Amino acid sequence: MVNPSANGWINKFFSENKSNYKEYNNDLLAFYHDVRSSGFIYGHVIHINLVNPTDTSQLSSDEISKIALLNSLFSIYKIVSNSENEVVFIEKAISFYTFLHQKGTGLFSKSKPNLEECIANRIQTNENIFAKNFSHIITNALLFMDILAFKKYLEIEENPVNYLKRIEESTIVLVSNALSIKENPSKYDDLLIKLFENSLRYTKFYRKELAHSDFEQFEKFDSILEKLYLLDLATMAMWSDDELSSIEKDYLQTLCIELDIENTEYEISLINIDSYIKKYKNEIPYFNYSNPMKHFYEQSNKNVTKLITRNGKRLTKELRESKELVQLLAKSTISDLDKDEKKKVKKQLLDICKTIPSLTIFLLPGGGLLLPILIKYIPQLLPSAFNENLED
Structure with a gap:
């Protein structure tokens, strides 16, 4: 393709x-x-x-x-x-x-x-x-x-x-x-x-x-x-x-x-x-346009899902090499992250996106609005890693 x-x-x-x-x-x-x-x-x-x-x-x-x-x-x-x-x-x-x-x-x-x-x-x-x-x-x-x-x-x-x-x-x-x-x-x-x-x-x-x-x-x-x-x-x-x-x-x-x-x-x-x-x-x-936020989220969700599906293997590989990021994301599922931890998550996610051409959409102005959609799919890409971190 x-x-x-x-x-x-x-x-x-x-x-x-x-x-x-x-x-x-x-x-x-x-x-x-x-x-x-x-x-x-x-x-x-x-x-x-x-x-x-x-x-x-x-x-x-x-x-x-x-x-x-x-x-x-x-x-x-x-x-x-x-x-x-x-x-x-x-x-x-x-x-x-x-x-x-x-x-x-x-x-x-x-x-x-x-x-x-x-x-x-x-x-x-x-x-x-x-x-x-x-x-x-x-x-x-x-x-x-x-x-x-x-x-x-x-x-x-x-x-x-x-x-x-x-x-x-x-x-x-x-x-x-x-x-x-x-x-x-x-x-x-x-x-x-x-x-x-x-x-x-x-x-x-x-x-x-x-x-x-x-x-x-x-x-x-x-x-x-x-x-x-x-x-x-x-x-x-x-x-x-x-x-x-x-x-x-x-x-x-x-x-x-x-x-x-x-x-x-x-x-x-x-x-x-x-x-x-x-x-x-x-x-x-x-x-x-009558409900722009709802439509923005729905369309963005579809586009991000396509990008993650297409780049799943490469994204999984990059995530596995970012152990601190996975640990922080696993922690976020059971408790709130502090300000510094949230900054680390954002920075490390954007660093990963820089290495995958299709994901540079997250680096464009306003791209940060889409990061929660990306984060939502990470547990599906790394289920075992998340379970291990949650147990720890």
Whole structure:
């Protein structure tokens, strides 16, 4: 299984899927339909677009998004270049991402980063664990802009930043106005705008009233991928449990006319977003904001459980070598630890997490909130050691 938190995961992904890629034969519409059905357009990936989808049951949402981004980039590279040369693709992708970041700071202070670092940089945010749990739905929905910009870069090989600025600006204007004309605003609308604002990379958020004549700004987007993506983001903003009003339908249909989108694609967009959200609503943080702490704990518990299961053997080995930590944790089951003992437990747990790439989530801002979940599973990993310490 590919582990996107371990070094070398991209090469492993390519070696395991050489005969497993979907072939689109220059059919951009088929490619987009597949990407949308995977949830990548909506920011919550439910499967990877391969002939035989890879098992993602033990991966975190960020790790799944990394694979989905890589696979989508490679798919668009194959369509545009008519080539499956993985080495050339990686070189092109690194060159593309180098354009997107100013050299001299952070990741790109290196002369040449690797693609794993580039992809991790796109997926990660600087937010704490709690905020990230809710914002990734929009951050990852906007990742499809990377696919659009990479396509443009492969076609004209020019700096893609200006293109990304244009499509970001158009997207936020579109979404802001789609929300402003909703006849029955939902409790999620203000949150959606805030998440969009925090997820933009190249433009500043602003609200602008969009007159019908302003729809002409979308004429510069002539690819079917661009057109359908703009439509899907608008329908995502419009979505509610109730049927769309006549005003809302008029807005979307006017957009379709200006983008020259066939009515069948408009209907497909509405059906897809409705069925997708209704099916996966309980898994998407954005729709569980009414009880954020409860949802944060439930989702974090699932992700930490996956990470512990996947890294169980290595974690067990590291714990067995930390006898003082095990003794303190065993003691905590029968009495309270003092302040110094609690500090020792935290420090030694974080030291262990540093040695296991997948567990570095605990080192991120706010990661300490997740340590109690990790501690809960340790007695299951070391039952005999705990019994011995308790007897002592």
